[in-house]
Amino acid sequence: MAQKPTIPKGTRDFNAETVAKRNYIIDTIKSQFQLYGFQPIETPSFENSDTLMGKYGDEGDRLIFKILNSGDYLNKISDSEYNLRSESILTSKISEKALRYDLTVPFARYVVQHQNEIDFPFKRYQIQPVWRADRPQKGRFREFYQCDADVVGSTSLFQEVEFIKLYDAVFTALNLEGVTIKINNRKILSGIAEVIGAQDKLIDFTVALDKLDKIGEDKVKAEMLAKGISQNGIDKLQPLFSLSGDFRNQVESLKTILSASNVGLKGIEELEFIDSAITNLGLKTANLQLDVTLARGLNYYTGAIFEVSAPEGVNMGSIGGGGRYDDLTGIFGLKDVSGVGISFGLDRIYLVLEELNLFPQSVKDNTKVLFINFGDKAALFSLNAISELRSHGINAELYPDSAKMKKQMNYANKRDIPYVVIVGEDELNSNTYALKNMSSGEQQKVPLEDLISKLK
RNA sequence: GUGGUUGUAGCUCAGUUGGUUAGAGCGCUGGUUUGUGGUACCAGAUGUCGUGGGUUCGAGUCCCAUCUUCCACCCCA
Numbered sequence: 001m002a003q004k005p006t007i008p009k010g011t012r013d014f015n016a017e018t019v020a021k022r023n024y025i026i027d028t029i030k031s032q033f034q035l036y037g038f039q040p041i042e043t044p045s046f047e048n049s050d051t052l053m054g055k056y057g058d059e060g061d062r063l064i065f066k067i068l069n070s071g072d073y074l075n076k077i078s079d080s081e082y083n084l085r086s087e088s089i090l091t092s093k094i095s096e097k098a099l100r101y102d103l104t105v106p107f108a109r110y111v112v113q114h115q116n117e118i119d120f121p122f123k124r125y126q127i128q129p130v131w132r133a134d135r136p137q138k139g140r141f142r143e144f145y146q147c148d149a150d151v152v153g154s155t156s157l158f159q160e161v162e163f164i165k166l167y168d169a170v171f172t173a174l175n176l177e178g179v180t181i182k183i184n185n186r187k188i189l190s191g192i193a194e195v196i197g198a199q200d201k202l203i204d205f206t207v208a209l210d211k212l213d214k215i216g217e218d219k220v221k222a223e224m225l226a227k228g229i230s231q232n233g234i235d236k237l238q239p240l241f242s243l244s245g246d247f248r249n250q251v252e253s254l255k256t257i258l259s260a261s262n263v264g265l266k267g268i269e270e271l272e273f274i275d276s277a278i279t280n281l282g283l284k285t286a287n288l289q290l291d292v293t294l295a296r297g298l299n300y301y302t303g304a305i306f307e308v309s310a311p312e313g314v315n316m317g318s319i320g321g322g323g324r325y326d327d328l329t330g331i332f333g334l335k336d337v338s339g340v341g342i343s344f345g346l347d348r349i350y351l352v353l354e355e356l357n358l359f360p361q362s363v364k365d366n367t368k369v370l371f372i373n374f375g376d377k378a379a380l381f382s383l384n385a386i387s388e389l390r391s392h393g394i395n396a397e398l399y400p401d402s403a404k405m406k407k408q409m410n411y412a413n414k415r416d417i418p419y420v421v422i423v424g425e426d427e428l429n430s431n432t433y434a435l436k437n438m439s440s441g442e443q444q445k446v447p448l449e450d451l452i453s454k455l456k
Numbered sequence: 457g458u459g460g461u462u463g464u465a466g467c468u469c470a471g472u473u474g475g476u477u478a479g480a481g482c483g484c485u486g487g488u489u490u491g492u493g494g495u496a497c498c499a500g501a502u503g504u505c506g507u508g509g510g511u512u513c514g515a516g517u518c519c520c521a522u523c524u525u526c527c528a529c530c531c532c533a
Binding site: 057136137145296319320343374406407410412414 | 457489490491492493494506523524525526527528530531532533
């Protein structure tokens with residue numbers, strides 16, 4: 001056969017139904033973003049490599065899609081450089097642009113670049129695709145959408161509170177009840193690292209701790225030991241592994257563990273503030289849960305960190321995450337602009353809603369009425385009526401060919417079009433329309449006004 | 457990046473120790489029905505067996521490579 005075309009690994013085509021469902025999620029998120037006062041911006045699909053490189057750690061750099069320079073990109077390479085066969089040197093020479101890896105770093109670049117036009121605190125949202133050169137898996141793609149909302153230019157903890165409310169509002173609007181919003185604070189993690197004498201191994205420490213619910217206490221300890229954290233330090237962690245009770249109880253235990261760390265105590269203070277505000281305001285359907293093991297890989301977070309997991313029983317990684325970053329724009333030369341933001345993983349939310357069958361019937365509504373085609377004269381008559389219906393906001397269309405009735409009916413059936421209008425000799429003469437309800441099979445001849453009112 | 461897994465009709469899949477012309481169900485097209493769909497009955501079409509190489513008299517089946525799928529790591533939405 002002629003070689004069938006394919007799409008690249010980790011990418012997807014979306015059919016009409018999928019797009020409708022995705023739009024439903026996007027529209028829901030968007031309207032909540034706007035209710036909370038966020039304004040939309042968009043940034044380019046690709047950025048200069050040096051804007052992105054080094055912002056996500058070594059692992060992140062590896063996963064950034066690099067764009068080959070145009071033209072004779074080998075021209076500038078000297079023989080000696082070429083013969084070094086060094087990936088990093090060569091890459092920087094032949095690739096100066098890269099596809100965006102997330103929306104946060106481009107946003108930071110945007111803020112710095114447009115700082116004089118922006119009114120702070122700046123609340124923006126952004127819904128665009130991002131790309132990662134990752135190996136695909138369940139819920140992991142190489143092209144996927146992120147829906148981000150961030151505020152920069154305010155250190156108020158009420159922003160964190162607002163974001164938790166926003167998560168709750170979005171998932172409630174999507175009828176996805178019972179999601180868990182896990183919260184932690186980077187300062188607490190720093191404090192713990194300090195207490196066990198592993199400040200310099202903060203990243204290794206948090207990455208290992210993050211795996212607790214997945215690989216268990218013993219393996220976490222083993223990994224920490226392997227990363228060079230002392231046995232003595234690990235022993236001090238013991239109370240951490242046996243944290244229990246509600247938010248308040250856990251916080252009290254943490255206070256004991258962190259009594260010697262100022263940073264740690266500051267983190268606890270922040271958590272308490274957020275928790276008491278949320279307790280006061282209440283959440284509709286989500287649960288807020290303190291999770292000391294929550295780490296999140298991105299190293300720019302400095303305060304609160306969030307992660308949202310799907311309701312129990314759904315096997316899916318996190319469907320959203322975010323946190324406070326005190327110095328994100330610092331890397332682009334703008335100091336002292338604190339930001340906090342959250343992200344929704346559209347593609348994963350889609351999979352969860354699909355699994356739980358939570359898409360409303362209405363997202364599938366397409367054409368409301370199909371006019372059967374019985375030749376040019378009737379078709380023209382029908383098109384007049386169709387124009388009229390459309391002006392009343394009714395989705396209507398004419399079957400384009402004067403094909404066999406059965407074929408036309410079948411078409412309406414396949415596309416789940418709920419009504420069919422038949423216009424033939426009789427109807428033309430009496431200036432009426434035979435309106436047929438496809439699910440009940442009922443049919444009646446009505447004038448145009450009735451057609452409009454019945455289909456509305 | 458590491459380890460495993462998958463690919464046969466539009467879809468879901470069967471295909472024996474290598475052996476003639478590669479099958480099923482669903483779907484599709486047409487008909488039973490010249491203005492009535494979803495059910496029923498009848499008839500029909502569709503494949504370089506993911507791609508490239510190799511072994512063999514002979515490969516869907518064995519070997520190698522490559523792409524793809526899914527999964528576990530790493531990391532992450």
